[in-house]
Every structure is written in structure tokens, then in C-alpha cells.
Amino acid sequence: MRKVAIVGIGHTVFGNLSEFELVDIMSFASGNALEDAGILKDRKIIEQVFVANVGGGIINHQTGIASSLVSRIDLEPAMAELVENGPASGSSAVKAGFAAIASGMVDVVMVTGGELMRTVTGWKGTDFVAMLTHPEAEYNYGLTLPAFAGMFTRLYMKKYGLTERDLAMVAVKDHENGAKNPYSHVEIPCTLDAIHDGENANVVNPYIAEPIRLYGACPVSDGAATLILCASDSPKMKFFTKKEPVLITGMGAATDTHCVHNRKDPLELTAVRLSAEKALEMAGLSPEDISFAELHDAFVILELAISEEVGFFEKGKAKEAIKEGVTRIDGRLPINTSGGLKSKGHPLGATGVSQIFELVKQLRGEAEEGRQVKDPEHGMAVNFGGFGNNVVTTICSKE
Amino acid sequence: MVDFSVYELKEPEVYAYKCPDCGALYYPVPMICKKCSARRDPSGVIFSSWEQVPLGGKCKLLTWTRVYALPEGFDVKYLLFGIVEFENGLRASGRLLVDDPRIGMELDGKVGIVKEVVGEDIYGFMFDLPD
Numbered sequence: 001m002r003k004v005a006i007v008g009i010g011h012t013v014f015g016n017l018s019e020f021e022l023v024d025i026m027s028f029a030s031g032n033a034l035e036d037a038g039i040l041k042d043r044k045i046i047e048q049v050f051v052a053n054v055g056g057g058i059i060n061h062q063t064g065i066a067s068s069l070v071s072r073i074d075l076e077p078a079m080a081e082l083v084e085n086g087p088a089s090g091s092s093a094v095k096a097g098f099a100a101i102a103s104g105m106v107d108v109v110m111v112t113g114g115e116l117m118r119t120v121t122g123w124k125g126t127d128f129v130a131m132l133t134h135p136e137a138e139y140n141y142g143l144t145l146p147a148f149a150g151m152f153t154r155l156y157m158k159k160y161g162l163t164e165r166d167l168a169m170v171a172v173k174d175h176e177n178g179a180k181n182p183y184s185h186v187e188i189p190c191t192l193d194a195i196h197d198g199e200n201a202n203v204v205n206p207y208i209a210e211p212i213r214l215y216g217a218c219p220v221s222d223g224a225a226t227l228i229l230c231a232s233d234s235p236k237m238k239f240f241t242k243k244e245p246v247l248i249t250g251m252g253a254a255t256d257t258h259c260v261h262n263r264k265d266p267l268e269l270t271a272v273r274l275s276a277e278k279a280l281e282m283a284g285l286s287p288e289d290i291s292f293a294e295l296h297d298a299f300v301i302l303e304l305a306i307s308e309e310v311g312f313f314e315k316g317k318a319k320e321a322i323k324e325g326v327t328r329i330d331g332r333l334p335i336n337t338s339g340g341l342k343s344k345g346h347p348l349g350a351t352g353v354s355q356i357f358e359l360v361k362q363l364r365g366e367a368e369e370g371r372q373v374k375d376p377e378h379g380m381a382v383n384f385g386g387f388g389n390n391v392v393t394t395i396c397s398k399e
Numbered sequence: 400m401v402d403f404s405v406y407e408l409k410e411p412e413v414y415a416y417k418c419p420d421c422g423a424l425y426y427p428v429p430m431i432c433k434k435c436s437a438r439r440d441p442s443g444v445i446f447s448s449w450e451q452v453p454l455g456g457k458c459k460l461l462t463w464t465r466v467y468a469l470p471e472g473f474d475v476k477y478l479l480f481g482i483v484e485f486e487n488g489l490r491a492s493g494r495l496l497v498d499d500p501r502i503g504m505e506l507d508g509k510v511g512i513v514k515e516v517v518g519e520d521i522y523g524f525m526f527d528l529p530d
């Protein structure tokens with residue numbers, strides 16, 4: 001297998017971008033990555049484009065998005081395809097790009113993920129995301145991802161003694177990081193007093209899917225992110241002299257039952273564990289080697305559960321880590337240094353690409369003041385699709 | 400002759416499906432049996448369409464939530480949802496009609512209208528206190 005390097009990264013701000021078109025925001029992130037890679041003029045060296053998006057055909061009334069993007073930023077005749085894997089579409093598209101290069105088929109790939117969801121009402125947006133649940137046994141009931149996260153949280157609380165205050169502490173930590181990230185949807189830091197301890201906390205932070213409160217879930221965001229990949233043994237690496245390349249050293253993915261109720265132990269996120277095991281094995285690393293991680297905290301409970309499932313902490317112990325500050329930016333294992341989905345936002349197709357964008361920023365030492373991890377070697381991103389039925393893990397390392 | 404059978408009112412039901420080869424029960428129905436790999440053909444033309452077994456009755460609540468931000472098509476302030484385990488070991492998600500649920504409580508799984516779409520009522524599980 002050939003080694004694959006990330007040689008360029010691009011991002012739009014996450015938030016409400018409903019005044020723009022879907023392909024325009026994707027184009028913007030792509031343009032930023034071309035500039036970052038130093039190949040804006042030589043962009044035609046890109047042979048293959050993978051686009052990650054979920055709702056184009058459903059909420060933006062547009063299909064053939066990969067072809068549209070290629071044409072809008074003058075990349076023809078590059079090959080172009082769309083990759084859809086729900087909220088894990090972004091990492092799946094990166095995985096497709098990784099495989100295309102590792103196999104020897106192409107040398108230079110661009111991966112762009114994007115989503116434009118704020119153009120429809122909250123009602124419709126919730127329905128759109130819920131479409132990935134089982135049509136007959138889940139979706140018909142009005143079951144949504146927050147509903148599954150709520151049921152998961154209740155079980156987790158009962159088994160491990162997790163409290164609402166512990167969950168609020170995760171949100172506070174994520175917002176602290178997100179406030180320093182210029183791409184964040186929610187840039188305002190929040191305090192434990194405002195969302196849990198204080199008198200008005202119940203008003204500021206109401207239940208959305210008990211026992212999950214507003215600050216336990218990510219916002220609905222628009223946005224796009226891009227990575228440019230190149231085979232590290234390719235002569236075309238000579239184009240990428242502007243930045244130090246970062247290597248993709250491990251990738252793994254796994255699936256689980258479509259219906260949540262069909263999992264033997266509903267608290268086990270088997271696909272998370274298997275995808276991380278595969279990625280770690282490919283990288284030749286163990287969980288202790290990881291310097292920092294971006295974990296799919298569409299709900300803050302998932303940051304805790306994923307961090308245990310990938311082997312960072314024992315089951316039920318992630319809450320101690322949050323209390324002891326282990327996962328803060330200056331802790332032993334910083335988690336969601338970007339602010340995570342919780343604060344940075346979660347434009348479905350963009351999220352996985354954005355997580356890896358953050359790994360590259362940290363490994364290059366380019367993170368903004370106050371949120372740069374000290375001398376990181378290896379970063380891990382876990383991108384969680386469905387309610388854990390399709391998960392992709394990526395490990396990036398300094399060359 | 401007028402065919403009156405179309406006017407017969409039938410209690411709506413939710414079904415589990417039984418593999419014709421090994422007897423394994425599933426909800427919802429798969430296309431290949433996890434245990435013996437028997438295939439299913441919904442039309443029953445090439446392979447068996449599998450036997451329908453009514454699912455419901457006595458069950459135990461495994462977990463639940465009360466959801467306030469509902470998707471399009473559900474015009475109420477909140478709904479309760481739960482996952483239950485029936486006596487035959489099958490599990491299902493559905494609507495919860497108990498306002499003060501507890502994990503482990505005994506419930507009765509009935510079938511009712513869970514969603515009204517124009518021209519069509521969609522039936523599904525409603526979990527309530529036993530009569």
C-alpha cells in the first residue's frame with residue numbers, strides 16, 4: 001500500500017450560510033485548500049474528486065453535485081463522484097480518496113464535504129436527518145437521532161452513574177475550545193453556572209430529548225471543508241512545498257445493526273470499537289500513542305462513550321477524565337480541540353472532513369492561540385454515522 | 400357478485416417474521432436469515448415469503464426518552480419513546496403512552512396509529528400500562 005499525505009486543507013465558517021448555494025460553499029472550501037496546498041494555478045494536477053454530502057438531492061433539490069463542483073472550480077476533466085454515508089459521509093469520502101491513492105490508481109485527490117441544511121425549517125431538517133433510521137421500525141414513529149441519543153444516555157447514566165452535571169462539563173470544555181476556533185458555529189463560551197448550576201439553567205438549557213438538554217446536542221449547521229491528498233512517493237509531491245505534509249497512517253470503518261433495538265447490549269458501540277481497532281492496527285499504534293482526538297460529539301454523551309469504546313478510558317471512566325481535566329486542551333489527552341460538533345457545528349457531509357482538517361492543523365502546529373496541543377505526534381478522528389451503525393476512524397501522524 | 404371482503408375491518412397488527420427453515424424470529428424482517436442463511440422473497444415467488452407472527456403483548460421497558468424537538472408530521476409539544484423486550488425475546492422501538500416511565504417496568508405492546516399522512520394512517524407499537 002502506498003503512503004498517503006495530506007498536502008492541503010480548506011474550510012468555510014460553519015453556521016447559517018443559507019444565503020449561498022451548496023456548490024458555492026463547497027467551492028469556497030476547495031479554493032481555500034488549493035491555496036493552502038499552493039496549487040491554485042496548477043490545480044489540474046488533481047485527478048480525482050470525492051464529494052461528501054447527504055441532503056443535496058433532498059433539501060437542496062440538486063443532484064450530480066460532484067460534477068457540478070468540478071466544473072465550478074475548473075477542475076475538468078478530473079474524475080468525480082459523490083460519497084454518501086449519513087453523518088460519516090466526510091470520512092467515508094476521505095477513505096475513498098485514501099484507497100484510490102494507496103491502490104496506485106491515482107496520485108492526487110481532492111476531497112470536499114459540504115452540507116446546506118439551514119435553508120429548510122427546523123421541522124424539515126429534523127425529518128431529513130431522521131430519514132437514515134429504519135423506515136418501518138423507527139422513522140415512522142417520529143424517532144430521531146436525539147431520541148436515540150436520549151435513550152442511550154438514560155441507560156449510560158443508570159449503569160455508570162453519569163450525571164447531567166458531568167454532561168454539562170463536556171459542553172463547557174467543547175465551547176471553550178470552539179470559542180477560539182474561527183470556523184465555529186457557536187463561538188460564545190458557556191459556563192457551568194449558566195447551563196447547569198445557576199438559577200436560570202433550566203430556562204437557558206431546556207430538555208430536548210430527556211435526559212439530553214439543549215447544550216448536550218450540536219447545532220444544525222451549514223458549511224464545507226476540503227482536504228487535498230497526494231501519494232507521498234509520487235513525483236507530483238514537488239508541487240506541494242508550501243506546507244509540511246501530514247500522513248494518513250490509519251483508516252478503518254465498520255457497520256452495526258440498522259435498528260438500534262437489535263443490538264444485544266444497547267450501550268455497546270461495536271462499530272466504533274471495530275473501526276478504531278482497524279485504524280490503530282493499520283497505523284501500528286495503540287490508544288496510548290494518540291496525542292489528541294476529534295470524537296463525533298453530535299451529543300456530548302457520544303464524546304464520553306466513543307472515548308471509552310476506542311480504548312482511551314475504561315468503560316464508565318470518561319466522566320472522571322472530564323472532571324480531572326484530562327481531555328482539556330492542556331490535559332494529557334485533549335479531545336475535540338476544534339470545539340467538536342457541539343460548538344464548531346455539524347454540517348453532515350462536511351463533518352468528517354472537518355475533523356481531519358483539525359488533525360492536520362494541530363499536527364502542523366497551526367491551531368489558533370490557546371487551542372494548540374503541545375507537540376502532538378498522532379491524532380485520531382472518529383466520525384459516527386447513523387446512531388452508530390456506520391463509523392469511520394482516521395489516524396493522522398507527523399511525517 | 401359484490402366482494403364484501405374489502406369492507407371487513409381488520410385489527411391492525413405489527414408482525415414479526417419466522418424463518419421457514421430454522422424458525423428464528425425477526426423484527427423487522429430481514430432478507431437473509433442470520434442463523435441459517437435462508438433467503439426471503441417478499442413476493443413469495445422465488446423463495447418463501449416467511450410466516451407472519453403477530454408481535455405485541457407483555458413486554459419490559461429497557462430505556463426511554465421524552466422528545467421535544469419533533470420532525471415534520473408530528474404536531475405536538477412532545478412525545479415519549481421507548482425500547483422494549485417482549486416475552487419471546489424480540490425487541491422493538493415504539494411510542495410510549497406512560498407519562499412517568501421507569502426502566503424495567505412491565506408494559507403492554509398494542510398497535511395504534513403512530514403517524515397520520517394524507518390519505519394514509521401508519522400503524523405501529525404503542526406501549527402502555529397493562530390493563
Ligand SMILES: [Zn+2]
Nearest residue numbers: 418421432435
Ligand atoms: Zn433461518
